[in-house]
Amino acid sequence: MKKIMAIVRPNKLEVIKEALDDIGCSSLTVMEVKGRGRQKGITEVYRGREYAIDLLPKLEIHIVVPDNVASKVVDTIAKAAHTGEIGDGKIFIMNVEQVVRIRTGERDHDAI
Amino acid sequence: MVTAVLSSGDTAWMLMSTALVMLMTIPGLALFYAGLVKKETVLNTIFLSFSAYAVVSIIWFAYGYPMVFGPDVHGFIGVPGDFFFHNVVESNTLVGSIPTSVYAAYQMTFAAITVALISGAIIGRMKFGAWMLFIPLWATFVYLPVAHWVWGGGWLAQLGVLDWAGGTVVHINSGVAALALILVLKGRKERSLLPHQLGYAIIGAGLLWFGWFGFNAGSALSAGQLAGSAFIVTNTSAAAAMLSWMLIEYLRFGKATMLGAASGIVAGLVAITPAAGFVNIPAAIVIGFVTSLVSYTAISYIKPRLGYDDALDVFGVHGFSGIWGALATGIFASPLINAAGAGLAYGNPAQLGIQAVAVAATFAYSFVATLIIAKVIDLTIGLRVTAEQEVQGLDQALHDESAYHI
Numbered sequence: 001m002k003k004i005m006a007i008v009r010p011n012k013l014e015v016i017k018e019a020l021d022d023i024g025c026s027s028l029t030v031m032e033v034k035g036r037g038r039q040k041g042i043t044e045v046y047r048g049r050e051y052a053i054d055l056l057p058k059l060e061i062h063i064v065v066p067d068n069v070a071s072k073v074v075d076t077i078a079k080a081a082h083t084g085e086i087g088d089g090k091i092f093i094m095n096v097e098q099v100v101r102i103r104t105g106e107r108d109h110d111a112i
Numbered sequence: 113m114v115t116a117v118l119s120s121g122d123t124a125w126m127l128m129s130t131a132l133v134m135l136m137t138i139p140g141l142a143l144f145y146a147g148l149v150k151k152e153t154v155l156n157t158i159f160l161s162f163s164a165y166a167v168v169s170i171i172w173f174a175y176g177y178p179m180v181f182g183p184d185v186h187g188f189i190g191v192p193g194d195f196f197f198h199n200v201v202e203s204n205t206l207v208g209s210i211p212t213s214v215y216a217a218y219q220m221t222f223a224a225i226t227v228a229l230i231s232g233a234i235i236g237r238m239k240f241g242a243w244m245l246f247i248p249l250w251a252t253f254v255y256l257p258v259a260h261w262v263w264g265g266g267w268l269a270q271l272g273v274l275d276w277a278g279g280t281v282v283h284i285n286s287g288v289a290a291l292a293l294i295l296v297l298k299g300r301k302e303r304s305l306l307p308h309q310l311g312y313a314i315i316g317a318g319l320l321w322f323g324w325f326g327f328n329a330g331s332a333l334s335a336g337q338l339a340g341s342a343f344i345v346t347n348t349s350a351a352a353a354m355l356s357w358m359l360i361e362y363l364r365f366g367k368a369t370m371l372g373a374a375s376g377i378v379a380g381l382v383a384i385t386p387a388a389g390f391v392n393i394p395a396a397i398v399i400g401f402v403t404s405l406v407s408y409t410a411i412s413y414i415k416p417r418l419g420y421d422d423a424l425d426v427f428g429v430h431g432f433s434g435i436w437g438a439l440a441t442g443i444f445a446s447p448l449i450n451a452a453g454a455g456l457a458y459g460n461p462a463q464l465g466i467q468a469v470a471v472a473a474t475f476a477y478s479f480v481a482t483l484i485i486a487k488v489i490d491l492t493i494g495l496r497v498t499a500e501q502e503v504q505g506l507d508q509a510l511h512d513e514s515a516y517h518i
Contacts, residue, residue, distance in 0.1 A: 046305045046306065047371060047372070047375065047425065048364070048412035049305060051304060
């Protein structure tokens with residue numbers, strides 16, 4: 001099983017969710033995060049002093065899927081999240097050792 | 113001899129004004145400051161204003177009122193007496209056309225906010241017990257004398273100073289006290305101003321503007337033309353100062369900011385405070401417009417140059433704009449608005465000199481007396497929190513509380 005961790009622009013969430021619905025992968029977890037990459041930060045001014053804000057808000061989406069659909073999910077997210085501008089984000093794929101569905105106690109592939 | 117007669121119209125207005133000025137502290141000033149600090153220190157910041165108001169509420173009626181407004185002793189202070197306001201309400205006397213009880217309550221709210229104002233400079237690093245001790249010491253040894261000098265028939269009043277609602281007594285007094293206190297307390301390690309919730313500060317500024325109509329128009333002590341005049345120039349100065357601050361930021365950074373606008377509003381209200389019952393509308397526009405330049409310079413150039421950590425710019429806004437407003441009163445006071453005052457622009461240059469004396473005297477006394485009080489507290493119980501507490505934020509460290517549980 002694979003965990004797909006995608007860091008994307010906040011305003012892309014609805015598009016990504018819709019695209020994932022279309023391929024039948026609706027379950028996901030979303031976190032609000034901050035980060036920086038190649039996108040330059042911004043400057044804010046408070047009482048005449050400038051502050052460099054280089055951590056920008058992003059969303060981190062986690063999805064755990066069987067190995068055989070991981071590639072399709074990654075492509076779907078990448079396409080939906082793409083704008084072509086610096087700051088589109090990254091996707092990380094990791095291995096998952098075990099999964100448990102808390103309600104029923106089902107394990108691994110029965111749980112995702 | 114004219115016998116004073118109670119006017120229910122004046123009294124109703126003064127009761128309302130008292131509540132308006134109370135609103136300026138609770139929660140106006142509390143929120144204004146709260147929005148500007150980090151979220152881990154927001155409750156402590158609010159607490160400073162609330163505690164100042166509560167302590168002064170008690171000591172004002174315990175012994176404070178007669179020391180400002182009682183019989184004068186050598187121009188310095190009023191004779192203490194009527195402890196716990198003994199028999200004052202019961203004897204049903206008047207001050208002008210309003211009951212003494214209403215007048216005293218009104219004046220109390222001024223004393224309270226003056227102390228609360230100081231708290232903006234010390235945020236993030238002062239022990240709560242030290243602040244609780246500072247409140248009664250400062251109110252007693254600094255506010256009471258200065259208020260007596262200017263409003264209680266003391267030596268500055270005898271000299272002829274014009275201070276409508278507290279340019280010296282409230283703003284220069286608290287601004288300079290803030291400076292003295294932070295020189296002893298010393299600065300924070302982390303001095304960035306990153307407001308955690310500007311919305312609170314904006315709401316606070318709005319409540320201050322609203323309440324200031326009680327502060328300035330209420331200082332007419334009557335519901336009539338003079339109150340109306342003070343009302344208009346108060347609003348005008350605030351508006352002019354807001355636009356001025358926006359213009360300064362636009363020229364400096366290419367964009368106006370909401371915090372700048374809110375700061376301009378407060379600066380404009382501070383500057384018009386000594387002048388509100390004496391000046392006309394064009395003067396108010398000038399006073400408001402110039403004051404943003406004055407305070408902006410103080411905050412952006414003087415403060416960084418000299419390096420003192422006036423965290424929320426109490427000295428920068430209340431000190432500097434208070435000084436400008438007090439001096440401007442000596443220039444623009446118009447006998448056509450109020451027969452009690454004429455300034456330089458109306459052929460009385462001496463008034464400007466008198467205002468300067470009042471500014472200097474308030475500055476010197478507030479600075480030295482506050483320095484002494486701060487030193488005494490520091491040497492006894494200590495002023496400052498530990499370095500860990502400062503970094504952690506004061507809400508959990510000093511109050512075992514958090515404002516946000518997300």
